[in-house]
Amino acid sequence: MKPTDPAIVWLEEKPLGLAERLYLPLFVQGLTTTARHLVSPKVTVSFPEERPRVGNPLIYRGVHRLNKDAQGRVQCVACFLCATACPAHCIDIVAAESPWPDREKYPESFQIDELRCIFCGMCEEACPVDAIELTSLLDLTGRSREEMIFDKEKLLSVYDMTKDAEPMSSAGLSGGSAHAHAGPQVSGSQGGAP
Amino acid sequence: MPQVIVDGQEIEIGAHERLNCIEAARRAGKEIPHYCWHPGLSVVASCRMCLIETGQRDAATGRIAMVPKLVPGCQTPVKDGTVIVTESALVKESRARVEEALLIDHPIDCPICDKAGECLLQDYHFEHGQPQRRADLQPFHSRRRDVGPTVTLFVDRCIMCTRCVRFTREVSGTGELMVTSRGAKEEIDSFPGFPLDNKLAGHVVDLCPVGALGDRDFLYQQRxxxxxxxxxxxxxxxxxxSIITEHNQDTVYRLKPRENPHVNKWWMCDEGRYGWHHLHDPARLLSAERRTAPDRSGAAWQTIDWPEVVDRLRSDLAAAGGLAVAVSPMLTVEEAWMLCAVARSIDPAAFLAVGHVPRQGSDETFPGGFTIRAEKCPNRHGVEAVLALFDPAVPGWDDLLAHVRGGRARSAWVTAGYPAPWPAPWIDADTAAAFAGLSCLVVQDLFPSALSDQATWRLPAVGFAERAGTWVNAGHRAQCFEQAIRPPAGVWPEGRLLWNMLGRRGLYDPVAVRRQIAGAAASLAALDGDVPATGIDLRILQLASNGTPSPA
Known part of the structure; x- marks a missing residue:
């Protein structure tokens, strides 16, 4: 964008008023904030002994999961839209003709490099069948880089681990349970790395 | 010159050109959307997407009289004074209605459709369609059936443009495809017992403007x-x-024909279309190797680093002397010329011959004018033109074999690079035995063969998409092309090795070599300067000059 772009709105800094020039009122205002936090309830938790409270797990952006349809098959249709949307290029899919008569295409392999991922949630946004979702699992650990590349089985197992606490945001295209917006009745993660 | 008025813009067309409104509008930079029309096929005007307003300007008075109804642009020829209106409200409304009609029962399974991203239905809907769907149908699945061994048909995605049917009738001349049923139940199908199995069959997938016909070789491989x-x-x-190599991360995924009126028009054959798999064959030679036992008895090979190959290859061949070189017709003009120059710098009396020219069957011409040649190599004419600069006799592969069998050679450098899935290996053990008595044999090939078993040096070659340079086809048309993908790790293309063996600095530059050859040889002088994408006829500058300048 050039400085001459008409979309740019140029703002002038306001001149200082009397209160700003006196300095003292702002000083008092700052100290008041400090004092208020001294007496207000603590928000810091001593992770990992204590679990942080996740506000709304349905919109939290943690570890990915691959959803299953009503028959327990992977919901993903291998359209590559998540891999296309991914700014970190961390999704690697190998597509194939599906072995099921009612589906045309499915992912033979589906890998996410969790170390490369920036947890922006674009894959979830892009997915046309709500197959990939970000869970509220936030502690992601591993001993090697290879361990942090999650394959299809692992991503499906994350779904099994989190499906009760965090229902799928839609029933998808191939049927399944009704629309489930359960709201934030779940707090925290299930503990431990997935 | 006849004048045509496209959206108020006057353009001139050739006096004897026969253009329709789509082509005339394209000259003016206006794209009229169309599905069923293709320049290489007959006109049916069935999709109704190219409906436009036309009229005629009276030459005497300058008054314009418009046709009251919309007319299909593909079927309406232009002449002097034709007026074309491509962007009126009426035309736009018509396009939106056509798009809506096509999409009423078109499955919206774009996420899993292989055509998505290059689909005319998507593009035109984005440009000309209406934002809201009025029909309450939400079709998602498409029935699928195979119409041939290489092509699969997604029945419900079809918009009945019948390009594929016309192609099999007019270009391949085999006519396997037809339209069954009538009205809304129309479907494409192959005649019972006649699957779509001809040598141009893969082309129907390129012609299909939507995702109805899928290439089974490419299906779901890559978006x-x-x-x-x-x-x-x-x-x-x-x-x-002329083709387009479509690749990603140094892997070829498919080949598509590139329009070239002088060579292949819009078409290519299936043999070429699926003939890239050898590039990714794990059996390929991947490193420069030299036999450890000097008498070539053992099977032990030592891998040599390329910079070292440059020196040792030269010293090995120079020590043996009596060099005979087979210049493969798979090499580019530039590589062939450098190979000859290198050979003559090692042995000033080196015997240079055209390498093995593989042939299979006889030339096959289809009703559409497309020809598949029996000669299964791309550059025999180019190699012969280069060799003529060094040896006016231009000996062939048989001459080379006679030369070697006659005991007149003590070393040989055989370049090959023939793709492996051949009916038979390009060289058999009996022919290869002719080279057994040489003190040094260099074989440069894509795959191990009976000849490479005899070799002192075994060098890897590269495939067509991994080269850059110029090829001269059967019609003496030279086409220059760039490297599409990098060769496998550890493989130097022939050009790079020869460039270094000539002692030239920096990266291999085929254009510099091409200019040098063009400056040195009258027969290749047409290659000087920029060569257009459709190539150039080498005979264009061949007047009476018959000079044979010495290579630099």
Whole structure:
């Protein structure tokens, strides 16, 4: 964008008023904030002994999961839209003709490099069948880089681990349970790395 | 010159040109959307997407009289004074209605459709369609059936443009495809017992403007928007079709024909289309190796680093002397010229011959004018033109064999690079035995063969998409192309090795070599300067000059 772009709105800094020039009122205002936090309830938790409270797990952006349809098959249709949307290029899919008569295409392999991922949630946004979702699992650990590349089985197992606490945001295209917006009745993660 | 008025813009067309409104509008930079019309096929005007307003300007008075109804642009020829209106409200409304009608029962399974991203239905709907769907149908699934061994049909995605049917009737001349049923139940199908199995069958997938016809070789391999495109030339036969190599991360995924009125028009054959798999064959030679036992008895090979190959290859061949070189017709003009120059610098009396020219069957011409050549190599004419600069006799492969069998050679350098899935190996053990008595044999090939078993040096070659340079096809048309993908790790293309063996600095520059050859040889002088994407006829500058300048 050039400085001459008409979309740019140029703002002038306001001149200082009397209160700003006196300095003292702002000083008092700052100290008041400090004092208020001294007496207000603590928000810091001593992770990992204590679990942080996740506000709304349905919109939290943690570890990915691959959803299953009503028959327990992977919901993903291998359209590559998540891999296309991914700014970190961390999704690697190998597509194939599906072995099921009612589906045309499915992912033979589906890998996410969790170390490369920036947890922006674009894959979830892009997915046309709500197959990939970000869970509220936030502690992601591993001993090697290879361990942090999650394959299809692992991503499906994350779904099994989190499906009760965090229902799928839609029933998808191939049927399944009704629309489930359960709201934030779940707090925290299930503990431990997935 | 006849004048045509496109949206108020006056353009001139050739006096004897026969253009329709789509072509005339394209000259003015206006794209009229169309599905069923293709420049290489007959006109049916059935899709109704190219409906436009036309009129005629009276030459005497300048008054314009418009046709009251919309007319299909593909079927309406232009003449002097024709007025074309492509962007009126009436035309736009018509396009939106056509799009809506096509999409009423078109399955919206774009996420799993291989055509998504290069689909005319998507593009035109985005540009000309209406934002809201009025029909309450939400079709998602498409029935699928195979119409041939390489092509699969997604029945419900079809918009009945019948390009594929016309192609099999007019270009391949085999007519396997037909339209069954009538009205809304129309479907494409193959005649019972006649599957779509001809040598141009893969082309119906390119012609299909939507995702109805799928190439089973490419199906679900890659989304099209990941593919990178490189203008290339097919190395499958002497026709030398202009192609586009579509690749990603140094892997070829498919080849498509590139329009070239002088060579292949819009078409290419299936042999060429699927003839890239050898590039990714794990059996390929991948490193420069030298036999450890000097008498070539053992099977132990030592891998030599390329910079070292440059020196040792020269010293080995110079020590043996009596060099005979087979210049493969798979090499580019530039590589062939450098190979000859290197050979003559090692042995000033080196015997230079055209390498093995593979042939299979006889030339096959289809009703559409497309020819598949029996000569299964892309550059025999180019190699012969280069060799003529060094040895006016231009000996062939048989001459080389006679030369070697006659005991007149003590070392040989055989370049090959023939793709492996051949009916038979390009060289048999009996022919290879002719080279057994040499004190040094260098074989440069894509795959191990009976000849490489005899070799002192075994060098890897590269395939067509991994080269850059110029090929001269059977019609003496030279086409220049760039490298599409990098060769496998550890493989130097022939050009790079020869460039270094000539002692030239920096990266291999085929254009510099091409200019040098063009400056040195009258027969190749047409290659001087920029060569257009459709190539150039080498005979264009061949007047009476018959000079044979010495190579630099």
């Amino acid at each position: 099209v928007w990941f593919l990178k495109h490189e203008a290339n030339v097919c190395g499958g036969c002497a026709t030398g079709c």
